[in-house]
Amino acid sequence: MSECGVPRILVFDSGVGGLSVAARVHEKLPHASIVYLADNAAFPYGGQSESVVIERCCRLIAGALEQYPCDAIVVACNTASTLVLPHLRAITEVPVVGVVPAVKPAAAQTLNHRIGLLATPATVRRPYLDQLVREFAADCQVERVGHPELVQWAEDLVRGVPVPQAELDSAVAELRDTGVDTVVLGCTHYPLLLDSLKQSLPDVKFWVDSGDAIARRVVWLLAQAGKSVEANKGDSAICMPVAVALFSGSAPEGVYGFMAGLGLQPRAVRGNWPGKS
Numbered sequence: 001m002s003e004c005g006v007p008r009i010l011v012f013d014s015g016v017g018g019l020s021v022a023a024r025v026h027e028k029l030p031h032a033s034i035v036y037l038a039d040n041a042a043f044p045y046g047g048q049s050e051s052v053v054i055e056r057c058c059r060l061i062a063g064a065l066e067q068y069p070c071d072a073i074v075v076a077c078n079t080a081s082t083l084v085l086p087h088l089r090a091i092t093e094v095p096v097v098g099v100v101p102a103v104k105p106a107a108a109q110t111l112n113h114r115i116g117l118l119a120t121p122a123t124v125r126r127p128y129l130d131q132l133v134r135e136f137a138a139d140c141q142v143e144r145v146g147h148p149e150l151v152q153w154a155e156d157l158v159r160g161v162p163v164p165q166a167e168l169d170s171a172v173a174e175l176r177d178t179g180v181d182t183v184v185l186g187c188t189h190y191p192l193l194l195d196s197l198k199q200s201l202p203d204v205k206f207w208v209d210s211g212d213a214i215a216r217r218v219v220w221l222l223a224q225a226g227k228s229v230e231a232n233k234g235d236s237a238i239c240m241p242v243a244v245a246l247f248s249g250s251a252p253e254g255v256y257g258f259m260a261g262l263g264l265q266p267r268a269v270r271g272n273w274p275g276k277s
Helices: 019-030 050-067 078-091 103-109 121-125 127-136 150-157 165-171 173-178 190-200 211-224 256-259
Strands: 008-013 033-038 072-074 115-117 141-144 182-185 204-209 241-246
Touching: 008 019, 008 050, 008 121, 008 241, 019 033, 019 190, 033 050, 050 072, 050 078, 072 078, 072 211, 078 121, 103 115, 103 127, 103 182, 115 121, 115 127, 121 127, 121 141, 127 173, 141 165, 141 173, 150 165, 150 190, 165 173, 182 190, 190 204, 241 256
Parallel strands: 008 033, 008 072, 033 241, 115 141, 115 182, 182 204
Antiparallel strands: none
């Protein structure tokens, strides 16, 4: 629990993409305190070996929990979620929630059975994605696009760099040409690009990500553990949404204002935490 006596949730990602999930958690639990932890010194995780990702995630999350005890952990990174969840659960009793591309809800929403799956190149290649499609979208045409630049464009937004719209249009042209009516945002960075994506794909009816499902799961886990999921009088006045934002590398320029714009104003931002990585 936080010093405010309300639940505290650790949200972890390799960069700023997890802020899209933290925002959904804050919507569902506006009285809760969030610790945001980004391993941006090793960003992007898609270019790292599995052993490096597992070691770094476990070490950084364990260190954060030691300094900021939390009631739930959200691994808001697709690459990390496919690799580290069993390892994390072996070293902590704190409940852990991972993220997977929202193929199941997308298949339930599509009207023309054409789904676009927008993800990182690493996620697009992973066998678990094949399994998700076989299990939940076997009757759909699923067009996968794994573009290497989208994550960086989302990271650049923090510094106020506009999304290169023409390049984004080109990156998602395959989805436009195949007439998908539903797009899965298969990386937590991508909801940060949603306004620009809608310009690129104006005919898409449904945009689906995992943020709401993750937030609901966190609420359920806290309730199961007997933690407060309802705000008490005065909670919002006592706690800012984010107790601290921790970055293993330098804190991104402009991150404080960017987080505030998402409704996640941090009490403190710490770079190079817990020391040079």
